[in-house]
Amino acid sequence: MAYVIEGSTGAWEVVIGLEVHAQIISASKLFSGAATAFGAEPNTQVSFVDAAFPGMLPVINRVCVAQAVRTGLGLRAHINLVSRFDRKNYFYPDLPPGYQISQFAHPIVGAGVIEIELADGSTRSIGVTRLHMEQDAGKSLHDQHPGKSCIDLNRAGVALMEIVSEPDLRSPEEAGAYVRKLRSILRYLGTCDGNMEEGSLRADVNVSVRKHGEPYRTRCEVKNVNSIRFVMLAVEAEAMRQVAVWEAGGTVQQETRLFDSGRGVTRPMRSKEDAHDYRYFPDPDLFPLVLDEDWVEQLRRALPELPDEKRARFMRDYGLSAYDAGVLVAEQATALYFEAVARGRDAKQAANWVTGDLFATLNRSGRTIEDSPVSAASLGRMLDLVADGTINGRIAKDVFDAMAETGLAPDAIVQQRGLRQVTDTGAIDAAVAAVLAANPDKVAEFRGGKDKLFGFFVGQVMREMRGKGNPGLVNEALKQALT
Amino acid sequence: MFALTLAGARAALRARQVSARELTDAYLGAIEALNPRLNAYITPTPELARRQADAADAALARGEAGPLAGIPLAIKDLFCTAGVRTTAGSRILAPFVPPYESTVTANLLRDGAVFLGKANLDEFAMGSSNMTSAFGPVTSPWTRTGDAAPLVPGGSSGGSAAAVAARLALGATATDTGGSIRQPASFCGVAGIKPTYGRCSRWGIVAFASSLDQAGPLARTVEDCAILLGSMAGHDPKDSTSADRPVPDFAAACRRGVRGLRIGVPREYRSDGMPPEIEALWQQGLAWLRAAGAETVDVSLPHTKYGLATYYIVAPAEASSNLARYDGVRFGARSEGGDLLEMYENTRAEGFGAEVRRRILIGTYVLSAGYYDAYYLRAQKVRALILRDFTEAFHNVDALLTPTAPSAAFPQGERMDDPVKMYLNDVFTVPASMSGIPGLSVPAGLDARGLPLGLQVLGKPFDEETVFAVGAALERAAGFAALPALRAGG
Numbered sequence: 001m002a003y004v005i006e007g008s009t010g011a012w013e014v015v016i017g018l019e020v021h022a023q024i025i026s027a028s029k030l031f032s033g034a035a036t037a038f039g040a041e042p043n044t045q046v047s048f049v050d051a052a053f054p055g056m057l058p059v060i061n062r063v064c065v066a067q068a069v070r071t072g073l074g075l076r077a078h079i080n081l082v083s084r085f086d087r088k089n090y091f092y093p094d095l096p097p098g099y100q101i102s103q104f105a106h107p108i109v110g111a112g113v114i115e116i117e118l119a120d121g122s123t124r125s126i127g128v129t130r131l132h133m134e135q136d137a138g139k140s141l142h143d144q145h146p147g148k149s150c151i152d153l154n155r156a157g158v159a160l161m162e163i164v165s166e167p168d169l170r171s172p173e174e175a176g177a178y179v180r181k182l183r184s185i186l187r188y189l190g191t192c193d194g195n196m197e198e199g200s201l202r203a204d205v206n207v208s209v210r211k212h213g214e215p216y217r218t219r220c221e222v223k224n225v226n227s228i229r230f231v232m233l234a235v236e237a238e239a240m241r242q243v244a245v246w247e248a249g250g251t252v253q254q255e256t257r258l259f260d261s262g263r264g265v266t267r268p269m270r271s272k273e274d275a276h277d278y279r280y281f282p283d284p285d286l287f288p289l290v291l292d293e294d295w296v297e298q299l300r301r302a303l304p305e306l307p308d309e310k311r312a313r314f315m316r317d318y319g320l321s322a323y324d325a326g327v328l329v330a331e332q333a334t335a336l337y338f339e340a341v342a343r344g345r346d347a348k349q350a351a352n353w354v355t356g357d358l359f360a361t362l363n364r365s366g367r368t369i370e371d372s373p374v375s376a377a378s379l380g381r382m383l384d385l386v387a388d389g390t391i392n393g394r395i396a397k398d399v400f401d402a403m404a405e406t407g408l409a410p411d412a413i414v415q416q417r418g419l420r421q422v423t424d425t426g427a428i429d430a431a432v433a434a435v436l437a438a439n440p441d442k443v444a445e446f447r448g449g450k451d452k453l454f455g456f457f458v459g460q461v462m463r464e465m466r467g468k469g470n471p472g473l474v475n476e477a478l479k480q481a482l483t
Numbered sequence: 484m485f486a487l488t489l490a491g492a493r494a495a496l497r498a499r500q501v502s503a504r505e506l507t508d509a510y511l512g513a514i515e516a517l518n519p520r521l522n523a524y525i526t527p528t529p530e531l532a533r534r535q536a537d538a539a540d541a542a543l544a545r546g547e548a549g550p551l552a553g554i555p556l557a558i559k560d561l562f563c564t565a566g567v568r569t570t571a572g573s574r575i576l577a578p579f580v581p582p583y584e585s586t587v588t589a590n591l592l593r594d595g596a597v598f599l600g601k602a603n604l605d606e607f608a609m610g611s612s613n614m615t616s617a618f619g620p621v622t623s624p625w626t627r628t629g630d631a632a633p634l635v636p637g638g639s640s641g642g643s644a645a646a647v648a649a650r651l652a653l654g655a656t657a658t659d660t661g662g663s664i665r666q667p668a669s670f671c672g673v674a675g676i677k678p679t680y681g682r683c684s685r686w687g688i689v690a691f692a693s694s695l696d697q698a699g700p701l702a703r704t705v706e707d708c709a710i711l712l713g714s715m716a717g718h719d720p721k722d723s724t725s726a727d728r729p730v731p732d733f734a735a736a737c738r739r740g741v742r743g744l745r746i747g748v749p750r751e752y753r754s755d756g757m758p759p760e761i762e763a764l765w766q767q768g769l770a771w772l773r774a775a776g777a778e779t780v781d782v783s784l785p786h787t788k789y790g791l792a793t794y795y796i797v798a799p800a801e802a803s804s805n806l807a808r809y810d811g812v813r814f815g816a817r818s819e820g821g822d823l824l825e826m827y828e829n830t831r832a833e834g835f836g837a838e839v840r841r842r843i844l845i846g847t848y849v850l851s852a853g854y855y856d857a858y859y860l861r862a863q864k865v866r867a868l869i870l871r872d873f874t875e876a877f878h879n880v881d882a883l884l885t886p887t888a889p890s891a892a893f894p895q896g897e898r899m900d901d902p903v904k905m906y907l908n909d910v911f912t913v914p915a916s917m918s919g920i921p922g923l924s925v926p927a928g929l930d931a932r933g934l935p936l937g938l939q940v941l942g943k944p945f946d947e948e949t950v951f952a953v954g955a956a957l958e959r960a961a962g963f964a965a966l967p968a969l970r971a972g973g
Contacts, residue, residue, distance in 0.1 A: 052808040055689050059720065059721060096813060281800060
């Protein structure tokens, strides 16, 4: 069922395109040797190039170029062997040279595609228009001094990729899924850490609305949205606003807006007086960037397995459902963990444990899978203990919780706590006898034809055995005793 | 001592006939005596010079002297020099002391040179007369016969050229964006070469127009220029447009001769208003080269007439962007204002002179929405055609010979009311700048009023050696020995 906004004049379709700014993982900046670490003291990671001192010149960082190309390859996009840097001119104190070096006319990466997965299990292909490299600006701090603004240039000149989608997205859910998938691909590639809180990944959301079958109407750009949830909320808020404007007989003006997450609305960012003429022109300090085809091929061959391929493989090799596979490949670390558990074992069981108990434990403790209290080796070993009958499935839950709590190996826990499954028929028979003796009325009812009581007896016997009875043997013994 | 050329001084230093300290003290004395009249230096650096001279003497004594050990030079105040104020001739950089040394000046220091001080120039190298410097105009050491009116030294490297001509330095660094080395060389009767774009690093040189700016030397002789360029040039990974090629022995090329070379004579340089004596000197130069064994042939550079107009779109466009960084925020002069915008406006209005403001406005205009295609984009297309003209001409000839400038030096204050007339100074030098090819100006004669005139040798990209060979042959034939009235040791 397509997402629509029901207005007073009928249903409105929402059209969304995203421009995602992703900070490239690189030790130094796009055109200078200054460091890029997050959270350093203000103005400690600034070279004379970043501060635009007289006579300073940019030199392209090869690592950043490789990262952009790898990202392009990961988006199954066309790599432009010749691209160019332009200057985007405007005055602002956090932009020391008075221009941003960006790829306006000739980006390094052309058209690509991102497959998004939706909650109903369906997938959609979203077009990527282009990816280009550009410099980040510094940061203006307006709250450090009563009458002045302070400038931190640590971020000035840091390499960004701007990844522009086609206006192919049609709902807040799709917009969220797009950012989630893009983030996943970037993290797999190691080209962006995807950390939206620290600003390494930010989205500009372009939204318009239209009646079914119409051409596009005027769009507005909601700038610098910094979480996936806010992307979805911003789309919804902006679409609702536009529907209200159109339905009130007004006209949506093309403009830049900001999402106010506190009030859940968008508001205009710039007035017309500030409309910029950026005077783009090719940066004369840099020759066109020419890539060697063999080098691009080398990068292509060295790409890691990406989420889509991994998902297909998990479905094929492990017999997982599309949904389970999708959940497991979203993060590379999760996929790695799962494979370590699943290899040579019951994959469906492994998937259930990872997406069930493990995720629940991680959520509770606020930890990531990289520092999971239960290692993949331990979880695998625990599954082995179930498979070889050392513990039963019910006890496995207790063992898992104990591993999460203590970090100990499953064997040690089973040993220490005496959780080994009881297969001694003498002990089972004794427990059965004790239960039947304690419940003569229930025994009579059962024998009178109330078959449903069998489960009650199993439960009582297992309780008597503190959960450790072998379920098959308990069933067997009960059947015999009750007939 | 002032009669020594750079090559001669080098030999005398090695033979210990003179010490670097003596040479430097002599030049510092000359600066003290004459600079108040010439204003060729904005910032003399006597203490630094003496320290460097002493170091050169020590190196010479140890036998470890670099190729320029003890050679006193003037440094155009567009080159950033560590710990020494670098103004670019502008009020906006008046308080600026760079914490870094430009690659070109670092190369000279590596080779043992002594820096006498920072030479005056047109503000941000924008000008052909040295009248736009915020530190006052440079007066040429030359005067017309029987006329004491102060003349311009040419520009923008007017301080460098005047210093060399008046013997306030043995040589100088300069930069050329549209003719700023060659035109002042011609006006001041000295030699100067703009090498191929990319031959010298631009790192640490205050930028005017990045796709055109190129450093080069000014000196008394072609060979002196060759020696200096040999030290200044070389690949620099800090400048992405710097050429990664070996630096040839330019001085050796000066001795090659021109026998068998084909010298092109571009017919489009024969402009209508050209003074007859410049035309005559040009013909004389061709005759000298033929006499030395070269062949001269007519060539056509059909897009020459668009050179100047194209240049005055491309250079201001780049300048308008390059000069955006002078905003009073991080370095240089700041004029306070009530808010950020006012501070920007006050800083730039008070910091930049009229010519710089004019070019920023022109550049902003030609890049703005709606005009970009008609001006900047079209200019880039014409620029490609100008380069193609040269490329095709160089299929048939080894070098070209033209006049350097359409006139001799003119009086200070003349042409100030008409920027276009002022821009016409660059008509013969701009096409080589637009094409990135090397161009050398050689003093070849005097006009009727006793002022020097230069001839320009243009060469293939990265073939400065042929340019030097032709220039040295012209120099030998011309035997230019005239000296300005105002000079040290005179």
